[in-house]
Amino acid sequence: MKLFGANMDHARRFNRRVVLETVRLQAPLSRAEITRATGLAPQTISNIIAELSEAGLVRSVSRRSGARGQPAVDLDINPDGGFTFGVSFGHGVLLVILTDVAGVVRDRAELDLASDAPEAVLDQIAATISAMLERQQVARQRVWGVGLVIPALFQDDRLVVLGEVALPGWKDFSLRQSLQDKLGLPVLLENDATAAAIGERLYGAGRTLTDFAYIYIGAGIGGGLFLRGQPYRGGYGKSGEIGHLVVDTGGRPCPCGNRGCLERYASVSLALKALGDVQAATVRHGDLDRIATALDKGDPRLLAWLDEAAASLRQAVVMIENMLDPQTVILGGVLPRPVLEALIARIEPLPRSVSLNKAADTPRLIAAEMGPDTPALGAATLPVFDGMTPELSLLFKQGVVERI
Amino acid sequence: MKLFGANMDHARRFNRRVVLETVRLQAPLSRAEITRATGLAPQTISNIIAELSEAGLVRSVSRRSGARGQPAVDLDINPDGGFTFGVSFGHGVLLVILTDVAGVVRDRAELDLASDAPEAVLDQIAATISAMLERQQVARQRVWGVGLVIPALFQDDRLVVLGEVALPGWKDFSLRQSLQDKLGLPVLLENDATAAAIGERLYGAGRTLTDFAYIYIGAGIGGGLFLRGQPYRGGYGKSGEIGHLVVDTGGRPCPCGNRGCLERYASVSLALKALGDVQAATVRHGDLDRIATALDKGDPRLLAWLDEAAASLRQAVVMIENMLDPQTVILGGVLPRPVLEALIARIEPLPRSVSLNKAADTPRLIAAEMGPDTPALGAATLPVFDGMTPELSLLFKQGVVERI
DNA sequence: CCTATTTATTCCAATGAAGTGATTTAATCA
DNA sequence: TGATTAAATCACTTCATTGGAATAAATAGG
Secondary structure (H helix, E strand, O other): OOOOOOOHHHHHHHHHHHHHHHHHHHOOEOHHHHHHHHOOOHHHHHHHHHHHHHOOOEEEEEEOOOOOOOOOEEEEEOHHHOEEEEEEEEOOEEEEEEEEOOOOEEEEEEEEOOOOOHHHHHHHHHHHHHHHHHHHOOOHHHEEEEEEEEOOEEEOOEEEOOOOOOOOOOOOOOHHHHHHHHHOOOEEEEEHHHHHHHHHHHHOOOOOOOOEEEEEEOOOEEEEEEEOOEEEOOOOOOOOOHHHOEOOOOOOEOOOOOEOEOHHHHOHHHHHHHOOOOOOOOOOHHHHHHHHHHHHHOOHHHHHHHHHHHHHHHHHHHHHHHHHOOOEEEEEEOOOHHHHHHHHHHHOOOOOOOOOOOOOOOOOEEEOOOOOOHHHHHHHHHHHHHHHOOOHHHHHOOOOOOOO | OOOOOOOHHHHHHHHHHHHHHHHHHHOOEOHHHHHHHHOOOHHHHHHHHHHHHHOOOEEEEEEOOOOOOOOOEEEEEOHHHOEEEEEEEEOOEEEEEEEEOOOOEEEEEEEEOOOOOHHHHHHHHHHHHHHHHHHHOOOHHHEEEEEEEEOOEEEOOEEEOOOOOOOOOOOOOOHHHHHHHHHOOOEEEEEHHHHHHHHHHHHOOOOOOOOEEEEEEOOOEEEEEEEOOEEEOOOOOOOOOHHHOEOOOOOOEOOOOOEOEOHHHHOHHHHHHHOOOOOOOOOOHHHHHHHHHHHHHOOHHHHHHHHHHHHHHHHHHHHHHHHHOOOEEEEEEOOOHHHHHHHHHHHOOOOOOOOOOOOOOOOOEEEOOOOOOHHHHHHHHHHHHHHHOOOHHHHHOOOOOOOO
């Protein structure tokens, strides 16, 4: 265990990020307001804003009026200040999106995978990214980085397989480094649930939260944790494997070796199976539409799945609450919004837990705000998070994305 | 959500703590070694050590020899640099211990509570502390603070009651502030499990760990989390309520309203009940001896309890692992060491979880190193932790204990 | 035994970050 | 129109870390 000391340069970078994050979360706001929010001196804020404007990350939007005194100049994040790519990949579909640092999607491409081999996939990603940059007239040096999301767990950039084997040939492939070398851009790798949690934190239901758990419903079930304002990845980078929380002692057997795991009751694969899909291990966009339609029509097979999924998720939510006492639990994933809401309606009311007597203004369970593109959107937020979020300990190890 | 900026003074205090913590964990070591460990310049370390020696927190112990070059001067923490009190209180017994900053117990007193009223208890604590200071010839200004541990959860220094009501009259009493005013010393309040986790982190099985979960077996079951090198208290300060993790769906009813909670299978109260104790809601020291004796004699009633407790704890450990992927899980509490070890032996082998394929050098489940005095020992470490541990975010809000 | 080498530590001045206090700017209020 | 209020900036100060040179004290080798 090594503890690093801080110097002025660390403090400097830390403060730029504090200011940037404050602007991002509370824009529009003035220099004077940033001063009050951060506790830094007005002069310091003035200097930092000058630098951030110079770098094109922050812009002046308007003068305020109506109050006494010199009118405040409102600032916000300059959307053209930077761009990121989000790549989600899994189950035969490759989704690439281009967003700006304000979180607006600028371009989007959905492709069928030509091959399952790692090298071929990376080539396809690289080609798509180049084409998008060309089409949108974005210079490569204005791209902060590329987020890559895969529905799996990692340790040191390599896949870790817990239950069934998903992707043969990928296990010992250093995905992140290979793509980074190929693109000449910073690449960040994350599992789907954590990426989704980061996305919700930056632009969605978690904007103002520091501590929450994200339950990701995809082909399987994943969990992303945000604790003390930072994603929590655990001692070895594999936290949030809530799909294997036991919600029914002695219940259905799971490939992980235990019985009654959450994933055996609440995944999209199971919804598809309930709807009569034989090959439900993979989830494609059309499948999600079918689920939405089934809900619309009140298909009893889907309703039965909903009930079962809700019952098991209810258990999981209470476990998460009792263990972590989060501000809230966010339920999300690839499910269409109406299905998600139907699910939440069935999960409630929640049983007693430590979260019971908390302030009433935060509900215990809320729906994620990003839609079915969540994995790619979450991926796209990774470089923004890496380059914007203030966390001293991260500044000690030179981060992947450094823009200020 | 408010983000604070850093200034030179923050960096300064942060660095003193980094150095102090490095010395604490790796002593004996030289200035040059601290330089390499922290990444700070040799001159900086020299200055900081000069200051810390001046303040009496660090001392030179010896010159090293045998190697080339100017011999290094070994440093370590000066035990006389400061003192703390640990007070644990619950179930009719008050335990007060005096320790130095190196973690050595200097004095100890076990008292029966004269009364259950808050004011009377605080008076008794204050009197005991004054007597100890007198007896050990320790000046009050050399005391960093007092840690107070109660087997309950808090929110803003007030008790929060989840299931049964434990202490009538205490619910709306501002314990910490009252005792602090009475003593004229910084007082820190914590629940038993979190305090025990902090204690293990500073002086016990968690010395070199940054991420672990502590399962506290007392009258009930509590959990303390240590994440990213800091205790994790959750969004509202009530994390770690693992006694109410459901380990047996539809199992025994629990006062919390659910069924099959861990606490219904694995607490010391239940062990006592199994041994025929009718009034098992409270646990006294004699009770623990009885449990140890029962194990010694192979009492089948205790063995049955051990098996049941082990089965439910096994579930809980796997849940914790899958949710948090900690470096390890520490099992501790008030149980005598042989009983704790018998329990661990019965919990193993652990089922599959994300922790399965981690580096083999860290076992998945280990026993706590502090004995039955754990609550008070943990309490005593609270001021040390507060005054020594480097965490920038804590420095923003003026901490309770400030010694450097 | 003496000198070169190695390593730890300290002296002194430089750097560069935030902070301070006075000043300027630009609005509303009366 | 002048007083008041608040935002933002200018010129200068403060101070913790840093960098480079110097010093101290041991071992290694001839």
